[in-house]
Amino acid sequence: MSELIQQALTTFEKSLDRRLLASLEVCARCGICAESCHVFAAEPEFRNAPAAKAEAVRRFYRRLHDPIGRLFPWWVGAKDLREADLEELAEIAFGACTLCRRCTMNCPMGVDTALIMRAARAMLTAVGKAPEMLVQLADAAIAREENLEFFREFYIDQIRELERELQEQTGDPEARIPVEKAGAEILYVALSGAHTILPAAILFHAVGADWTLSMFEAANYGYFLADIQRAKAIARRIVDEARRLGVKEIILAECGHAYTVLRWEAPNWFDDFPFRVRSIIEVAAEWIQQGRLPLDPSANPEPVTYHDSCNLGRNGGLLEEPRIILRAVVQDFREMTPNRAENFCCGGGAGLVAVPEWYEKRMRAGHRKVEQIRRTGAQIVAASCDNCRLQLGDLSDYYGMGVQVSGLMDLVVKAYLAARRMEMAVPTASVPVSA
Amino acid sequence: MSATALWGWMVLIALGISVGGVAWRLRGLLARPLRPDRSPARGSAWRGILYAFTMGMMPWAKESTRQHLLPYLRGVLFHVGIFATLASLAVSPWRLSLPAPLAVGGLVLTGIGAAGGVIGILMRIFDERLRALSHPDDYAAVALVTAWQAAGVAFWADPRWMAVFYGLSALTLVAIPVTKIRHCIYFFFSRFFFGLFYGRRAVLG
Numbered sequence: 219m220s221e222l223i224q225q226a227l228t229t230f231e232k233s234l235d236r237r238l239l240a241s242l243e244v245c246a247r248c249g250i251c252a253e254s255c256h257v258f259a260a261e262p263e264f265r266n267a268p269a270a271k272a273e274a275v276r277r278f279y280r281r282l283h284d285p286i287g288r289l290f291p292w293w294v295g296a297k298d299l300r301e302a303d304l305e306e307l308a309e310i311a312f313g314a315c316t317l318c319r320r321c322t323m324n325c326p327m328g329v330d331t332a333l334i335m336r337a338a339r340a341m342l343t344a345v346g347k348a349p350e351m352l353v354q355l356a357d358a359a360i361a362r363e364e365n366l367e368f369f370r371e372f373y374i375d376q377i378r379e380l381e382r383e384l385q386e387q388t389g390d391p392e393a394r395i396p397v398e399k400a401g402a403e404i405l406y407v408a409l410s411g412a413h414t415i416l417p418a419a420i421l422f423h424a425v426g427a428d429w430t431l432s433m434f435e436a437a438n439y440g441y442f443l444a445d446i447q448r449a450k451a452i453a454r455r456i457v458d459e460a461r462r463l464g465v466k467e468i469i470l471a472e473c474g475h476a477y478t479v480l481r482w483e484a485p486n487w488f489d490d491f492p493f494r495v496r497s498i499i500e501v502a503a504e505w506i507q508q509g510r511l512p513l514d515p516s517a518n519p520e521p522v523t524y525h526d527s528c529n530l531g532r533n534g535g536l537l538e539e540p541r542i543i544l545r546a547v548v549q550d551f552r553e554m555t556p557n558r559a560e561n562f563c564c565g566g567g568a569g570l571v572a573v574p575e576w577y578e579k580r581m582r583a584g585h586r587k588v589e590q591i592r593r594t595g596a597q598i599v600a601a602s603c604d605n606c607r608l609q610l611g612d613l614s615d616y617y618g619m620g621v622q623v624s625g626l627m628d629l630v631v632k633a634y635l636a637a638r639r640m641e642m643a644v645p646t647a648s649v650p651v652s653a
Numbered sequence: 654m655s656a657t658a659l660w661g662w663m664v665l666i667a668l669g670i671s672v673g674g675v676a677w678r679l680r681g682l683l684a685r686p687l688r689p690d691r692s693p694a695r696g697s698a699w700r701g702i703l704y705a706f707t708m709g710m711m712p713w714a715k716e717s718t719r720q721h722l723l724p725y726l727r728g729v730l731f732h733v734g735i736f737a738t739l740a741s742l743a744v745s746p747w748r749l750s751l752p753a754p755l756a757v758g759g760l761v762l763t764g765i766g767a768a769g770g771v772i773g774i775l776m777r778i779f780d781e782r783l784r785a786l787s788h789p790d791d792y793a794a795v796a797l798v799t800a801w802q803a804a805g806v807a808f809w810a811d812p813r814w815m816a817v818f819y820g821l822s823a824l825t826l827v828a829i830p831v832t833k834i835r836h837c838i839y840f841f842f843s844r845f846f847f848g849l850f851y852g853r854r855a856v857l858g
């Protein structure tokens with residue numbers, strides 16, 4: 219056995235906990251999960267069926283752990299892992315599975331194919347077979363902390379620019395985007411670019427929240443690599459910052475995988491994790507229900523549909539909050555079918571949008587999503603994950619859908635600013651919106 | 654000693670081997686780390702687990718089973734037949750003193766299971782997707798269990814088949830931990846983890 223394979227298998231063994239082992243063993247090879255996968259739905263070839271993808275891992279698992287697989291490998295489809303298999307495995311685990319878990323929902327056995335694919339990703343990353351772009355993005359995020367002094371001044375200058383825009387939009391010359399404010403209640407963690415900072419800043423200003431903006435971005439490419447060390451290092455920057463500032467809550471920008479990482483994974487990685495983590499969509503839904511945001515849905519008159527991000531929805535439980543928001547801020551909200559936990563992945567998740575050479579692959583994988591959107595007749599597709607938004611925008615161009623893609627907070631801000639303009643003309647009290 | 658009594662002993666020995674094999678499999682599973690989830694739950698883990706084993710198994714609960722309703726129901730009947738055949742084995746020493754309606758019930762249920770098994774084998778042979786997914790072990794396991802259920806039918810129809818039923822029972826029991834049939838051991842864990850995950854996250858349950 220080569221050193222590379224040895225290293226790959228050592229990493230695999232580390233991933234092999236009870237959940238993974240049960241998923242590897244329990245598959246009855248009934249095949250009914252196939253159509254539930256958007257990759258298979260777009261290209262109904264056997265290799266795209268979830269059970270077929272998982273078989274690439276089960277083959278060497280059986281060779282290692284099943285006595286029959288060791289004695290009579292052909293009988294149970296067991297096979298040694300060879301270096302030549304690693305490239306194919308990378309195509310499957312990184313390129314043909316977005317870890318969306320739609321197949322898990324549809325498997326009578328509860329097989330977690332995403333977990334199996336994550337184990338494959340972990341071993342491929344360990345032996346240098348992960349997509350180079352994902353590795354570079356993860357390492358760049360880690361380097362940002364190491365060179366924070368270098369970035370700080372530049373970043374704060376950019377934020378001051380943005381602050382002027384905030385003051386213009388809110389009409390309040392005192393409006394601020396606080397950075398590194400010790401003792402603030404909320405640490406808001408945005409994504410790279412102003413588009414996730416300004417709308418949140420307007421809303422924080424609207425409700426008078428005590429907040430501060432993180433120096434770091436929420437994205438975590440280490441998680442896509444299934445490399446716990448890298449993922450932890452990236453998450454640690456935010457956790458340390460939250461501790462240093464003494465905040466009570468971390469609020470995340472509209473980002474699917476960042477929510478998975480900080481809401482569901484990070485509390486298992488750090489012994490001291492004394493803050494609540496929420497997505498801005500949970501917070502906005504709460505403010506809307508409490509009547510803290512005056513809103514005018516006529517500011518968003520176009521038909522709007524909502525794409526449930528797999529990380530936030532099916533795997534995060536944020537199924538109703540986006541609907542509370544949309545019913546309050548748009549005039550014509552149309553559900554796509556299926557939706558909520560049964561929604562189809564957009565085809566760009568788990569890092570696919572970041573890998574340029576997989577553009578065609580993800581365009582094909584998004585075909586089911588395109589059909590879903592078209593059936594609604596919506597002009598705007600709202601999505602609360604940046605990766606989904608990128609993918610949906612590309613799908614719209616690729617398939618000539620002509621839809622506009624928007625974040626939820628952009629729609630909230632539009633409705634809020636319109637209501638404020640109205641309030642300034644005729645002062646009225648804001649009315650709570652029920653769920 | 655009669656052939657039936659001899660095979661009866663063989664079943665007991667096979668049961669011992671099977672229990673040992675299952676225990677060995679369980680030990681392998683439980684030796685692996687559990688990695689408890691310390692993130693604060695949004696929903697109820699127990700409701701999720703309850704859902705996973707009850708409503709979540711209903712044919713209408715999943716898009717896949719709605720789409721593949723007949724194959725799913727076939728699978729359900731096949732497994733009902735397996736439980737009926739196991740029950741038949743448990744009561745077999747008292748076969749002649751059992752009330753007639755029970756014998757009819759046993760015959761019908763094992764018969765349904767065997768029919769489900771035959772259809773399952775044919776599907777695996779003729780359905781391109783299933784063929785691509787299957788290994789020799791898959792065919793052999795379904796064939797063995799189907800033959801066992803068929804022997805159960807014969808046993809209920811005519812107790813003279815008891816020796817054959819016992820022989821196939823012994824083989825099936827021994828096969829549980831080493832063939833595809835072992836998925837029945839992991840099913841409970843896998844569904845438990847499924848329910849736990851989605852229950853905590855307030856997605857199901």
Ligand code: SF4
Pocket residue numbers: 244245246247248249250251252268269324325326327328329
């Ligand atoms: S993953 Fe589940 S649905 Fe798919 S073949 Fe295996 S047991 Fe059947």
Ligand code: SF4
Pocket residue numbers: 254255256257267268271314315316317318319320321322331332335563
């Ligand atoms: S996790 Fe999603 S992408 Fe991966 S196999 Fe399952 S349905 Fe397909």
